[in-house]
Amino acid sequence: MKTTRLLAGSMALAALSSAARPQAIAGTVRADASDPKAMIGQLQAAFEEFKKTNDEKLKAKADVVLDEKVQKLDAAIDGFQTTIDELNAKIAAGAASQNAPRDAEYSSAFQSHFRKGSVEASLNKGADDEGGYLAPIEWDRTITDKLIEVSPMRQIATVQTISGAGLKKLYNLHGTGSGWVGEMTARPETTTPEFGAQTFVPGELYANPAATQQLLDDAEVNLEAWLADEVEAEFAYQEGVAFVSGNGTNKPKGFLTYVTGAANAADNPLGAIEVTAAASAAGLTTDELIDLVYSLPGVLAQNARFVTNRNTLSRVRKLKDAEGNYIWQPSVQAGQPQQLLGHPVTEMAAMPNVAASAVPIAFGDFRRGYLIVDRTGVRVLRDPYTNKPYVMFYTTKRVGGGVKDPQAIKALRMAAA
Numbered sequence: 577m578k579t580t581r582l583l584a585g586s587m588a589l590a591a592l593s594s595a596a597r598p599q600a601i602a603g604t605v606r607a608d609a610s611d612p613k614a615m616i617g618q619l620q621a622a623f624e625e626f627k628k629t630n631d632e633k634l635k636a637k638a639d640v641v642l643d644e645k646v647q648k649l650d651a652a653i654d655g656f657q658t659t660i661d662e663l664n665a666k667i668a669a670g671a672a673s674q675n676a677p678r679d680a681e682y683s684s685a686f687q688s689h690f691r692k693g694s695v696e697a698s699l700n701k702g703a704d705d706e707g708g709y710l711a712p713i714e715w716d717r718t719i720t721d722k723l724i725e726v727s728p729m730r731q732i733a734t735v736q737t738i739s740g741a742g743l744k745k746l747y748n749l750h751g752t753g754s755g756w757v758g759e760m761t762a763r764p765e766t767t768t769p770e771f772g773a774q775t776f777v778p779g780e781l782y783a784n785p786a787a788t789q790q791l792l793d794d795a796e797v798n799l800e801a802w803l804a805d806e807v808e809a810e811f812a813y814q815e816g817v818a819f820v821s822g823n824g825t826n827k828p829k830g831f832l833t834y835v836t837g838a839a840n841a842a843d844n845p846l847g848a849i850e851v852t853a854a855a856s857a858a859g860l861t862t863d864e865l866i867d868l869v870y871s872l873p874g875v876l877a878q879n880a881r882f883v884t885n886r887n888t889l890s891r892v893r894k895l896k897d898a899e900g901n902y903i904w905q906p907s908v909q910a911g912q913p914q915q916l917l918g919h920p921v922t923e924m925a926a927m928p929n930v931a932a933s934a935v936p937i938a939f940g941d942f943r944r945g946y947l948i949v950d951r952t953g954v955r956v957l958r959d960p961y962t963n964k965p966y967v968m969f970y971t972t973k974r975v976g977g978g979v980k981d982p983q984a985i986k987a988l989r990m991a992a993a
Contacts (some may be wrong), residue, residue, distance in 0.1 A: 649826075735947075787967055
């Protein structure tokens with residue numbers, strides 16, 4: 577079982593935050609992430625320089641210096657865009673946050689339980705038979721907001737809180753018969769519509785950070801904030817992988833498992849996610865991305881977006897349309913995502929790289945297409961016995977997910993090797 581130490585966890589989070597900052601490039605001054613306008617200005621300037629250099633490279637065909645410059649500019653654009661995406665995610669998390677009242681008495685008891693393990697009467701309202709405790713509403717909301725910030729799928733999919741063991745969704749498969757008749761003609765019985773069902777069952781996600789009892793006794797730290805950071809880091813990573821490629825065994829079913837030929841292709845009554853075939857096993861073309869866009873019904877295209885990882889996005893950034901215009905465009909203002917063929921792009925690290933038979937790009941209305949189900953409440957079990965002298969904070973949350981409308985998502989599959 578994985579154990580996270582307080583100091584190590586804090587250092588890791590600091591390193592992660594530092595790594596996400598954009599890197600300075602020759603001729604530019606690194607923008608302050610607290611100034612979105614300046615950051616976007618530098619992003620656009622870097623992209624203009626990238627286009628100019630890449631065009632020179634294409635004309636020269638073989639130039640080591642230009643190749644290196646294009647790579648550096650590409651990395652700089654990634655850095656700027658990542659920082660802007662993080663700001664956009666915080667905006668989204670703030671918009672999604674609900675104003676729930678803080679239960680001062682319960683939160684105080686929760687803090688006391690963290691430090692000493694004492695259980696006051698007010699804490700019993702969150703107790704269950706196993707000795708676990710529901711986190712206070714405010715703390716539970718903090719975890720949810722943090723997950724929205726760092727989990728791209730939570731930003732673009734439908735999220736529903738459930739209070740039972742699962743959620744069953746019914747589908748109308750149509751099939752109602754009809755016909756033309758004359759004034760006096762008999763009206764025989766017609767066929768009736770058929771229904772299908774799909775069940776979304778949450779799996780259990782856990783984190784198990786630890787701190788020494790002396791540290792809990794003596795340190796002037798916000799224990800709720802520390803635990804929220806530890807849980808967010810673990811939960812966000814696990815969710816990110818599961819929502820994309822999870823097999824459904826004690827975890828969500830990833831949307832890529834619903835594509836034609838994949839493990840859950842027959843799981844949804846409406847069928848599988850359809851794929852557009854790429855001609856190559858290792859390269860992408862503008863025409864293939866255009867075909868992918870137009871494979872989605874027009875009624876669903878209004879809220880559609882691309883989903884891919886950074887490596888694939890680096891390849892797409894170099895593509896042009898028939899008029900010689902680059903099909904990728906950076907963010908132009910805070911709160912607005914990067915664009916590809918006029919549609920938003922969501923970076924998702926768990927998406928596969930371009931490779932033989934891989935599915936590196938998806939396109940669709942994910943809010944209509946994918947459902948995340950959260951079982952009400954985060955539970956915390958304080959465990960001072962298992963790993964002395966550390967106190968373990970065994971934290972669990974039940975989360976499920978799956979494709980609710982495969983017609984709303986399309987995917988691009990690379991050719992076989």
